[in-house]
Amino acid sequence: MGLLADDIGPVLARDQFLRGESVEAAVRNPILNSWQRSVSLGLSPDGCELPFVQDLDIEGRLARAAGPVLDRLRERFAGRSVNVSLADGRGAVLQRRFGDASMAGRLPAIQTVPGFVFDERFAGTNGIGLALAERRLIHVYGAEHFAERSQANACSAIPVRDPLSGRIEGVLCLGYPHTDVAVALDIVMSKAAGVIEQRLLDQSSARERSLLQAYLDIRRRLPAADGQPVEPVTSRLDPRDRMILEERATELISAAQRAAVEVALPSGRRVTLVSRTVTSSSGVEGVVVEAVVPTSDTRLTAPTEIVTGTPYSTTPAPLADARTPARAVATAFVPGTTARTSGTPGGTPDGTGAGGLVLVGEAGVGKYAVAARRRLELLSEASTRIGTTLDVSRTARELAEMAVPRLADFVTIDLPEAVLRGDEPTDPTRDLHRTVVHGIRDDCPFYPEGERVHLQPTTPQLRCLTGGRTVLEPDLRSAAGWIAQSRANAQRILAHNVHSLIAVPLLARGIALGIASFYRARDPAPFGDDDRSLAQELATRAAICIDNARRYTREHAMVLALQHSLLPQGFPEQNAVEVAHRYMPAESGVGGDWFDVIPLSSARVALVVGDVVGHGLHAAATMGRLRTAARNFAELDLPPDEVLIHLDNLVGRLDREECGDDPFSGMTGIIGATCLYVIYDPTSQRCVMARAGHCPPALVLPDGAVTFPDLPAGPPLGLGGLPFETAEFRLPEGSQLVLYTDGLIEDRDRDFDTALEQLRRALAHPNRPPEETCQAVVEAVVPEHPADDIALLVARTHTLDPHRVATWDLPADPSLVSTVRAAVARQLAAWGLDEICFDIELLLSELVTNAVRYGSGPIQVRLLYDRTLTCEVSDTSSTAPHLRHAATTDEGGRGLFLVARLSQAWGTRYTAxxxxxxxECALEMPSGKAGEAAGPALDSFGSLGSFDDIPAI
Known part of the structure; x- marks a missing residue:
């Protein structure tokens, strides 16, 4: 048989596993765990030899209970390649059935002959062995089998338990072609196992069987019984009538006394139930209940096929119902007789009716054991299924899903708006919202989810909430307080056969968080005290989980608010790049991703993206500290590699401060951080960047070509001792720089190269605005459920018009200062900036004179006309001036004071x-500012009126 496309993944994963490679992301956990156990047992895929045992209990209680079920499965899958098998608790196959009878002749012995043991210790990963190991319904498909001989098929297996003890008695397994996988098989397997378990329950009590035998002995001694076997009365009733009849019979058995009760059935029949005591040969006292009907009611006397000579019918009885007040364990129905003698089993008191056995048993035998086991199973399962997430609404829904249908038919949960927001409710009776509506069918007759719920003080829900206790309303038809809330709504609910209610307050730490309402409709029996206790226990467990989710929601919102406050709320105005950005928090919590756009001197701009490892408050706070530090280092006009060096030193210091000198103090520190720092110069179109363990950016050229530059990686921040390297690129105008954090492309459900290719395709569009690029990347690349937060920054480059840049190169000659002033004045006039000409001449005179007197080498003067006017004077000296207060008698020291007063900002930038x-100067100088700035400096020079002669700084 060839491999299907769906098989290829498991085949490759299995080969990788056998080679010792990691396959966690490609294989289901139960299968992977089984593979690991198989290897640890020393099994080989081509050498799994199965032991054969002969001590099979092929006539035991399990085989007897399962035989008719296996026959029914064979009929269901007639003509199909289906292998039905029953194994005992050891994994040894007891019986087999085949949908296609010819399979028995062409399959190997291990798939046809009973006796082979499929325990995981011998067969490796397979249906029977894995069901015994996992103790639940499982599926094994194709290459998931450990043994090579089994990899062409699929199988489903489910444990069969003793209903009283809960012990696994055996396994029901279905083998079929891999192409026949269907969800419906789960239902078939679960129902079949349930029927086998019911038939086991029918055989479980030797005392019950002895009572049944005593009853049969009495019937055999009746003359009218000879040769007149009749089917049980209940076999001729519809399910609803039969259920009501059995419930009333259970009540009679629980009473443990003789009685006669007339029962009116919904179908219109009237049946008399007669209970009599019976004693077995071993002295066990019990009760037998027979149904007696008028002989004129032919609807109960139509013959049906029965199995003669067998004390048990092939039709199993319904499982004992734990919700009835006192349900005895029912034996299987026994063929009865038509009796014509008064006062004897099988006859009516007046001898004019026909009857048959309904139930026989001891009062209460088996009922409490079954009920207690079911309750424990439900609570045990609830501990694993309620609270799987830290989401308030999801946790409430898990409570409802647990209760339906095993406890209730419908469940509604109402929570205050404050709880849904994560706050602690001040008054839980106000602002209640219908959070969950869940039932056995979709047409629930209740307020829909999301609506506000208004409750009257007399309703059971509000009584339970204000009183802090569970309220049981066995019969809603007579519950005036419940009907008073809304008569029309109450009548609609009653019209759907909803008849019983348990309202439970969701209490955690003494605080009422909401209400859970459990309704019964399908089962005519009302809720009882045991149901109330079970509902209260389920609600208590759920309330603790809801409270945990609520507190997490609140803390998550606080951390998210903190992080958003630490991220840029808006970008400063600049013309170098046009930017758009996105930030998406992880589903599991707030992380430490951040980004920034920082204007630099001379119309340049810095783009920064960083990531702090981890989630939560610590990561968000650390992110804020690093972003602030990056802005401060950027103010120093440092190149990218030096900025990263300073950040690296800072992270190292923060780690040492948090952990202290003791490496075993238990403090985690920052653990790790990455950063990408980019500087773009619109005058030269040069882009310089460096990264510290961060993802490289994507470069999108104007024609749509996408590249990921080969940028030296550099170590993550905090390691120390290693240098960072820069890379330089020239970007045509209209190019896009795309900076992002690893959450965008790293996902456990997606290959890294696949994500990178998705990003490339999303970016490969020419001349697209940054905002559209951001949206395209989010839609095409962002995982559906991101496990890590994502920061995305897109910057489209612009170029400063060469006509807005003026440059003069001149030697270090003081006589050229006036020449430069004149040239600057002409250029400002050409730009239409005559208004600020005086101030710029004064400012440049100071800067050029300082460079001439204290600098070295050739001098260059440059004007940049952008949002502001930037004046630059460069020389080859590395000595920087410093602003200071000059004394009255000092001949110098006032030039920088002038520069600081005439400009918006000034500084020194070192180059190679x-x-x-x-x-930087504003394009419009406020009135009087130049004279105010120059006055204090000029006063100290007396008669020095020429700017050419002003002393250097």
């Missing part, structure tokens, strides 16, 4: 050739 002193 020397330094640049720059100053």
């Amino acid at each position: 050739e020397g330094k640049v002193i720059w100053a």
